Amino acid sequence: MLDVAVSYNQYKFLGYEFLTWLWFIMENQQEILKESDKELVSLDIGNRIVLENNKTDSIESITIKGDKAGLEEGILSLQKGAVVTELNLIYKAGNNEWRFNIKGESLDISSLKTPETGPVETKEDIETALLEKVFLYEKIFVLMNNLYKHFIRLRVTNRWEKDIVPGIRKWIAS
Amino acid sequence: MGLLSSSVSVTRYKIKGNLEKPVLEKVYNGLTQNAIPEIDDDHLEKIVGWTSFENPYVPDFEGSSFVIGPYLVFSMRLDRKSIPPKVIQKHYAIEMARQLEKSGRQYLSRNEKKSIKDHVIDVLSLRIPATPNIYDLIWNIEESWLWFFSNLKAANEELETLFSKSFQLSPIRLFPYTTADLMFGLSDADRDLLLQLSPTKFTE
Numbered sequence: 001m002l003d004v005a006v007s008y009n010q011y012k013f014l015g016y017e018f019l020t021w022l023w024f025i026m027e028n029q030q031e032i033l034k035e036s037d038k039e040l041v042s043l044d045i046g047n048r049i050v051l052e053n054n055k056t057d058s059i060e061s062i063t064i065k066g067d068k069a070g071l072e073e074g075i076l077s078l079q080k081g082a083v084v085t086e087l088n089l090i091y092k093a094g095n096n097e098w099r100f101n102i103k104g105e106s107l108d109i110s111s112l113k114t115p116e117t118g119p120v121e122t123k124e125d126i127e128t129a130l131l132e133k134v135f136l137y138e139k140i141f142v143l144m145n146n147l148y149k150h151f152i153r154l155r156v157t158n159r160w161e162k163d164i165v166p167g168i169r170k171w172i173a174s
Numbered sequence: 175m176g177l178l179s180s181s182v183s184v185t186r187y188k189i190k191g192n193l194e195k196p197v198l199e200k201v202y203n204g205l206t207q208n209a210i211p212e213i214d215d216d217h218l219e220k221i222v223g224w225t226s227f228e229n230p231y232v233p234d235f236e237g238s239s240f241v242i243g244p245y246l247v248f249s250m251r252l253d254r255k256s257i258p259p260k261v262i263q264k265h266y267a268i269e270m271a272r273q274l275e276k277s278g279r280q281y282l283s284r285n286e287k288k289s290i291k292d293h294v295i296d297v298l299s300l301r302i303p304a305t306p307n308i309y310d311l312i313w314n315i316e317e318s319w320l321w322f323f324s325n326l327k328a329a330n331e332e333l334e335t336l337f338s339k340s341f342q343l344s345p346i347r348l349f350p351y352t353t354a355d356l357m358f359g360l361s362d363a364d365r366d367l368l369l370q371l372s373p374t375k376f377t378e
Contacts, residue, residue, distance in 0.1 A: 014354065126178075
């Protein structure tokens, strides 16, 4: 296996492409989301999108904040050659809602808020709350893993350049 | 940020290697041998070690208290003494003045100044208590994964070092390349293709 520091930097573009693709399928191919999680009701962009444009000599970073984070501005940045580097996402399953940020370069999850769990008052409550929390965190990790797996399996085939990229280009240009 | 907080940040790891049996005893030994000591009465500026999830200020791993359901749950504690620069500056100035008066000279050499500063920091370190930072983790030995509840680079680096030292296992951080390479069962041919990938241009 490659050296960790080298592979982190050399292949962080995969994380950026994953988030760009994820935005594309959220808008255009919802069925892939459902395949990745049978209980999924919706997966939407929350209140933050960060994009980065490496096209010129310098790196330009664009942060769009606010509820229903400005999709038009984001698309405009994509048209100028940017990729998504960070997303705030809202996942819904049943009547429950999760919110979290995912960073492209590391796939780290931050500010993860799960549905509420029961109050912790005794030692036994801690164990129950912990197991409940682990279950709720795992929902997000499994979802993101399944989606990233789907992306990687496409990315190492000819289908990526032949079918997927033209579709994304068309969406960006529309 | 704790595991039960209303908002958490998580870095995921794949654990490479297997613990020798009896597993829980090996974990217990790794935890107790590397439990965090107190440094309030010591000159040390920083110390890192394991502590218990439920009582992070009094590490206690007796009775397999770190086992919750199928998981091992404990915390890494990083204690650091941070002396405000202005406090160092004040005591340094006082000590310099004292040394000048004592020696009857008007100047001190660079080495003398450095030695005074080191002494001042040493003395202050004994008087200032360490600030504890606690980072929870969950380890699933069966499935060889670990979740560390922080995205901070420095905290993750400390975890990787302490974990390897304690259990002789390698935690591999899961980021785009390692996730693709280790987690999805890619064929050797696909892993080779993965290595050859280069960035896509989404605009023409």
